[in-house]
């Protein structure tokens with residue numbers, strides 16, 4: 001197959017592992033050679049056209065080329081949406097109160113269990129397609145609305161089916177420890193046993209997930225319970241993630257560090273000890289400002305403090321029907337800038353190379369470099385700062401994934 005040449009770009013904007021955080025490689029008037037699924041060269045268009053005279057041209061529409069967004073925290077496999085809870089929160093109920101009354105995740109679980117595999121595949125397919133339109137080429141995607149052996153397997157099989165049919169990379173995570181389902185409310189230890197003895201072995205056996213995650217939170221899973229679950233996952237060669245220190249400061253960041261997790265996510269209430277532990281163990285902090293925004297919080301994760309202490313910070317949508325209902329990473333960058341005082345350059349890093357690190361794909365994804373996957377988003381903007389600046393908009397003109405154009409906005 002002929003190589004492809006991406007021409008007529010304003011230029012490229014990319015982080016690179018040999019640069020320091022916040023520093024971007026910005027080059028104008030360059031073209032990109034794509035060979036198969038990979039980036040083969042980045043150089044001036046004239047030089048590359050001579051070197052690759054047979055290359056098929058992709059017209060870059062005078063856009064800036066950036067790495068496709070890597071969204072390292074999403075929950076896309078659910079049945080119905082929960083706009084009634086959104087309204088209840090506006091009227092004064094908290095997320096925790098709604099959950100305690102049987103709403104929240106358990107509300108989604110009841111609906112999920114009634115839906116058929118096919119219905120769920122169709123809905124999830126639509127929802128995941130919408131990530132692509134906003135420039136995302138890779139998502140981490142969690143189960144967690146099934147919460148029985150069969151329904152958790154169903155959730156992960158849906159993700160598998162979609163990743164075979166949609167041109168987006170899906171990194172699957174088992175999140176059986178998302179909540180204690182209705183039928184186990186007065187025997188939670190039995191549910192934890194079910195996760196450890198049946199669900200994790202079955203997920204590993206069928207090779208359905210790469211990561212295991214736990215919602216470590218007051219009234220959900222405690223630190224000792226989470227540790228037990230994570231240890232079982234580790235014993236089955238699953239990599240670890242953690243919903244940590246979101247609503248209460250339980251010490252999830254410290255647990256993530258202790259267990260060798262790849263990432264700890266949320267972290268609104270992270271302690272100084274937790275920050276240092278993450279830094280020392282190389283745990284990536286996945287921050288989800290869309291969730292704080294959508295839940296109407298005044299307090300966001302202390303991004304600046306984490307950055308100052310040398311923690312690798314990534315950004316994600318947390319796309320889910322309860323606490324953050326958006327696929328739009330561009331908006332997440334805007335929120336990170338305005339609410340957590342991250343610079344536009346830091347938000348580019350955090351949504352590409354650092355977020356690739358948060359799903360253990362540093363070698364393959366997250367930057368425009370020779371040898372990496374040709375996952376490229378063309379943004380129709382005058383400069384990269386304009387992406388978070390002109391907020392709530394979609395400036396994505398074209399999306400290339402593994403060397404193929406998978407989205408092209410015509411207007």
Ligand code: NIG
Pocket residue numbers: 075104105108215243291318320321322323324
């Ligand atoms: O990351 N925190 C737990 N899980 C989701 C919320 C899921 C839901 O409300 O359905 C989150 O915010």
Ligand code: FE
Pocket residue numbers: 073075243318320
């Ligand atoms: Fe989440």
